[in-house]
Amino acid sequence: MSLETYARERNAFRDKVIQHKKRRTVRLGENLTLLFEDELTIRYQVQEMLRVERIFEEVGIQGELEVYNPLIPDGGNWKATMLIEYPDADERRRMLAMLKGVERRVWVQVEGCARAYAVADEDLERENEEKTSSVHFLRFELDQAMRAKLKQGARLAIGVDHPAYQAVVNAVPGDVHAALAGDLA
Numbered sequence: 001m002s003l004e005t006y007a008r009e010r011n012a013f014r015d016k017v018i019q020h021k022k023r024r025t026v027r028l029g030e031n032l033t034l035l036f037e038d039e040l041t042i043r044y045q046v047q048e049m050l051r052v053e054r055i056f057e058e059v060g061i062q063g064e065l066e067v068y069n070p071l072i073p074d075g076g077n078w079k080a081t082m083l084i085e086y087p088d089a090d091e092r093r094r095m096l097a098m099l100k101g102v103e104r105r106v107w108v109q110v111e112g113c114a115r116a117y118a119v120a121d122e123d124l125e126r127e128n129e130e131k132t133s134s135v136h137f138l139r140f141e142l143d144q145a146m147r148a149k150l151k152q153g154a155r156l157a158i159g160v161d162h163p164a165y166q167a168v169v170n171a172v173p174g175d176v177h178a179a180l181a182g183d184l185a
Contacts, residue, residue, distance in 0.1 A: 003056050006047050017044040023179045028160050029167030031095070034080040034106070034138070036180055037071050045071075070122075071137060075185030076147070080118075082106060082136040096131040098164040103136040105162040110146040111155040147184040156180065 001009065017040060024036040035041070046068050055061060073079045082103060086092035103120035118138035142150070150156060156177055159168035172180070 001047060003051060003054070006051055010047075010051070013044065013047070017041065023175045026158050026169055026172060026176060028106075028158065028169065029165065031085050032102075032106075032160060032165065032167065033083045033085060034158065035083070036078050036080045036176075036183070037073065038179075038183055039072050042068050042072050073183050075183070077142060078108070078140045078180060078183060080138045080140070082118075082138050084132070084134045084136075092134070093131070095164070096134060099162060100132045102132060102160060102162040102165055103138060106138060106160045107158070108140045108142075109157045109159075110142070110149050111157075112149060113143075113146050116140050116142060116146070142184065150177075150181045150184060153177075 006013070020040055021035060024038065024041065026034045026036070028034065046064050049055070049064050049068075050061060053060075055064060071079050071081075084092075084096065084099060084102070086095050103118060106118045106120075107115040109115045118140055120136050120138050122137070122139065155170075156172045157168060157170050158172060160166060171177075
């Protein structure tokens with residue numbers, strides 16, 4: 001949308017996206033959240049970036065699309081933004097130091113199949129020698145058998161098995177399952 005159109009429609013669009021994201025969000029324990037991205041969630045992110053940065057020229061818009069389009073799943077995978085959330089700044093600093101590598105220990109498992117671990121941060125490194133970032137971008141590749149089973153209603157578990165943080169959702173809720181299965185070809 002143009003900046004002018006988006007300014008008029010922003011509140012309604014934002015409300016729609018907030019409701020949509022509820023069906024695409026999985027909490028793993030108290031401090032880790034996965035938001036499974038799709039075309040709508042990324043479109044919202046692009047619109048917000050264009051708005052905030054006042055980008056209206058074609059070359060700038062194309063630049064934003066090139067940054068964000070890789071976060072849209074392709075029918076054979078899921079892409080998720082992982083948020084590590086500790087409200088207390090001191091605890092957050094301590095835990096981000098302990099959680100180095102956590103992004104590579106997040107997994108999805110379709111009933112009857114092996115776990116598929118995340119491929120993380122393909123765009124740039126998000127940890128250094130002292131700590132990991134509080135935001136990571138994950139990709140989960142699902143083979144044809146996994147995709148077929150999910151579409152037939154097989155249970156989906158999601159978890160993390162890092163030495164400093166373990167959590168599992170043994171069966172994602174039906175609305176989340178339906179949204180994620182709907183992303184698959």
